Amino acid sequence: MKEGIRGIFLHGFMSFAAICVTVACLLIVGTFSCLVYNVNRMVEDLNKTSEVLVYIDTALTDAEAKSIGTLLNDVDNVYKSTFKSREEALEDFIADHDGNDAFSGVEAADLRHRFIVELEDNRLMEQTVDQIQQISGVAKVNAPYELAEGFSMLQDVLQIASAAVIIILLLVSLLIISNTVKLAMHERRDEIAIMKMVGATNGFIRLPFVVEGFTLGMVGAAAAFGLLWLLYNTMMDRLAIVDTLKLFTFEPFENLMLPMVVTFFGAGLFVGVVGSWTSIRKFMDV
Amino acid sequence: MIEFTDVTKAYSVGTKALRGVSMQIEDGEFAFLVGPSGSGKSTIIKLITGELKPTSGTVHVNGYSLERIRKREIPYLRRTVGVVFQDFRLIENMTVYDNVAFAMRVVGARHKEIRERVPYVLNLVGLDTKSRRHPGELSGGEQQRLAIARALVNNPSTIIADEPTGNLDPARSLEIMSLLQEINNLGTTMLVVTHAKDLVERFPKRVIAIDNGLVIHDGMDGYYHYENQ
Ligand SMILES: Nc1ncnc2c1ncn2[C@@H]1O[C@H](COP(=O)(O)OP(=O)(O)OP(=O)(O)O)[C@@H](O)[C@H]1O
Ligand SMILES: [Mg+2]
Numbered sequence: 001m002k003e004g005i006r007g008i009f010l011h012g013f014m015s016f017a018a019i020c021v022t023v024a025c026l027l028i029v030g031t032f033s034c035l036v037y038n039v040n041r042m043v044e045d046l047n048k049t050s051e052v053l054v055y056i057d058t059a060l061t062d063a064e065a066k067s068i069g070t071l072l073n074d075v076d077n078v079y080k081s082t083f084k085s086r087e088e089a090l091e092d093f094i095a096d097h098d099g100n101d102a103f104s105g106v107e108a109a110d111l112r113h114r115f116i117v118e119l120e121d122n123r124l125m126e127q128t129v130d131q132i133q134q135i136s137g138v139a140k141v142n143a144p145y146e147l148a149e150g151f152s153m154l155q156d157v158l159q160i161a162s163a164a165v166i167i168i169l170l171l172v173s174l175l176i177i178s179n180t181v182k183l184a185m186h187e188r189r190d191e192i193a194i195m196k197m198v199g200a201t202n203g204f205i206r207l208p209f210v211v212e213g214f215t216l217g218m219v220g221a222a223a224a225f226g227l228l229w230l231l232y233n234t235m236m237d238r239l240a241i242v243d244t245l246k247l248f249t250f251e252p253f254e255n256l257m258l259p260m261v262v263t264f265f266g267a268g269l270f271v272g273v274v275g276s277w278t279s280i281r282k283f284m285d286v
Numbered sequence: 287m288i289e290f291t292d293v294t295k296a297y298s299v300g301t302k303a304l305r306g307v308s309m310q311i312e313d314g315e316f317a318f319l320v321g322p323s324g325s326g327k328s329t330i331i332k333l334i335t336g337e338l339k340p341t342s343g344t345v346h347v348n349g350y351s352l353e354r355i356r357k358r359e360i361p362y363l364r365r366t367v368g369v370v371f372q373d374f375r376l377i378e379n380m381t382v383y384d385n386v387a388f389a390m391r392v393v394g395a396r397h398k399e400i401r402e403r404v405p406y407v408l409n410l411v412g413l414d415t416k417s418r419r420h421p422g423e424l425s426g427g428e429q430q431r432l433a434i435a436r437a438l439v440n441n442p443s444t445i446i447a448d449e450p451t452g453n454l455d456p457a458r459s460l461e462i463m464s465l466l467q468e469i470n471n472l473g474t475t476m477l478v479v480t481h482a483k484d485l486v487e488r489f490p491k492r493v494i495a496i497d498n499g500l501v502i503h504d505g506m507d508g509y510y511h512y513e514n515q
Contacts, residue, residue: 191377191388197335198440199364200392202357 015216018180022220022271023227025169026264030228033263036162038250043154050122050151052129053142054081054115060137065113071135072115077128079120086111112139122148170267173220177275181213185283192283202284210276217272221264228260229253287313288334288444288477293343294499295329303329305499306343313443316467316476318486321496327479330496331448334477335367336360348443365393368437368445368474372452374429376421382408382432383417389436407435411465427458434465444475451482459485 054072056065062085072081084092089111119128129143185192195205232253239250288311295304303326311317319327332338333345336352345352348366355363376385383404390400408414411431421429430450437445447466451459463478463485470476480486486493487508495503 190375194375194377194388195392196361197364197369197375198389198392198436199361201361204392204394 014180014183015212018176018216019220019223021176022173022217022268023224025173026221026224026267027227027231029166029169029267030224030260030264031231032162032165033260034228034232034253034256036158037256040155040158041251043151043158046151050144050148052117052119052125052132052144054117054132054138055140055142056113056115057137057139058112060113062113064137068135068137069115072117072132075128075131075135077119077121077124078117080118082116084114084116086113089114123152170271173267173271174275177213177216177271178279180216181209181276182279182283184212185209185280189283205284206277206280209280210273213272213276214269215272217268217270217275218265220271221268225261225264229257232256287311287346287348288475289344289346290330290333291344293333293340293345295326295333295338296341303499304333304340307496307499307501308343309494309501309504311475311477313475314470314473315492316470316489317478317492317494318489319477319479319494319496320481320486325496326499327496328448331369331446331477331479334446335369336363361393365440366442366444368440368442370430370433370437370445370447370450372449374421374433374453376429376432376436378421380420381417382413382419382421382424385421385432386436386439389439393440395440403439403441407439410438410469411435425458426454427461430454430458430462431465434462434469438469438474442474444477445469447476447478449479449481451480451485456484460488463489 056068060068066083069081069083072078086109090107093111117132119125125143125145125148129141132138132141192205236250236252288309290307290309293304293307294302296302307326307330319330321327329338333340333352334347336350336355340353343353347363350359350363350366352363377388380388386404386407387400390403395403405414405417408417411434413428413431413435416424416428421432424432430453434445434447434450445466450466451462454462459482466476466478467489490506490508492506493503493508494501
């Protein structure tokens with residue numbers, strides 16, 4: 001334990017470099033994750049607007065039309081269905097075309113009862129619409145296929161890109177920590193040889209180096225977390241000033257804190273311990 | 287006890303360092319291992335400490351079968367075998383005391399044991415007054431005594447020395463050899479690799495001579511003159 005911490009001070013520059021790289025990597029990963037998370041959330045919010053409109057046959061009574069809601073909810077991919085009577089639809093219609101005389105003659109009787117249906121997965125929109133059309137009493141379905149597809153693709157791209165960036169940066173940190181520990185072991189190769197000679201177990205020989213890697217990872221994670229917190233809140237403050245229209249809705253950092261702590265320290269632990277372990281293994285077999 | 291039966295050792299390059307070595311060294315015995323350069327002496331030592339595995343044959347050391355020992359048993363084998371080298375292999379930035387104590391610490395000895403045992407072995411090798419010095423401040427002979435103290439401190443049943451006097455003048459060599467004999471008298475099995483003919487002649491002990499990977503002589507009748515064969 002003491003040995004490992006001592007090691008960090010002993011090869012100070014390399015340790016400092018390793019921590020800096022870890023901090024930088026985690027910081028980029030963190031910033032990126034926060035950004036992706038928020039963008040993803042906004043996209044999801046927007047995607048809610050790609051609702052499916054289900055028009056009900058005019059031959060049905062009000063009660064019969066309303067009862068179709070339960071059938072709709074039974075369809076697999078349906079998340080939520082909201083009934084809108086023709087009277088409510090007319091009100092919306094008038095509100096939307098406020099002051100436009102061309103539509104002043106429209107009456108409730110000209111419109112149909114309808115359900116506004118939100119799907120769980122917009123990717124399956126086509127199949128779900130097919131299923132809905134099978135329900136008797138459904139006259140017509142209006143589905144915004146292109147919109148939904150666009151949003152889904154955007155989300156896919158975001159997810160893949162962020163996964164790639166995160167993996168690359170983690171590998172970089174891993175490599176750097178691994179090299180730091182390798183250097184530490186190289187510096188103490190004579191001591192290690194003597195330990196082996198007098199019968200120290202491999203576990204005993206390894207321990208200080210694993211502790212060193214672990215500490216490097218943890219210090220890196222803590223520093224990165226603190227910096228990210230600062231950065232995120234500063235950015236939010238700035239944005240709040242500029243974005244008076246509230247176009248962007250950012251999750252407050254406090255809500256992201258727990259997953260971030262877990263991720264950062266998990267990553268620090270992983271990078272530190274795995275990084276040192278791999279270099280030790282190579283070294284110990286000599 | 288050290289027992290080699292029909293041991294061969296081929297390095298990956300293909301050179302056969304040992305070509306069928308059989309020998310047995312009983313507990314408490316003192317034996318010299320002699321032979322020309324490249325004959326396979328260091329290879330034998332590395333087989334005893336588990337650093338190498340025999341290509342064929344069996345090697346038994348203090349109850350361990352080296353030809354099939356598991357990796358995690360090797361440290362425990364090594365605690366029964368103290369090793370001393372020509373080049374001392376001391377840790378320069380540790381004191382004399384700490385060089386010895388280090389060997390105990392890394393096998394998990396308790397503080398109390400260390401405090402009792404280290405002065406005892408330093409006294410045995412005649413370094414009790416220099417325990418606060420660093421290896422760089424010691425003469426060659428003293429450095430080798432320190433290495434012997436370290437080999438001894440975990441109370442191994444066997445000590446193996448690979449040319450322990452190779453870097454020392456004749457007087458220092460004699461002192462070291464006397465010290466090894468003294469330790470042997472206390473019950474430790476001793477195997478000493480050496481080139482020093484005059485030393486072997488002054489200590490009438492068993493001599494195992496090897497040449498070109500084979501034992502060519504094994505007996506109590508003094509130094510074996512392999513050059514003349
Ligand atoms: N790691 C190795 N790889 C290949 N060949 C080796 C290796 N180590 C030793 N040898 C060869 O094995 C033979 C025996 O070597 P060894 O070191 O046992 O000799 P030695 O008797 O200790 O010699 P010396 O008196 O010079 O120390 C030599 O021919 C040597 O070249
Ligand atoms: Mg040799």
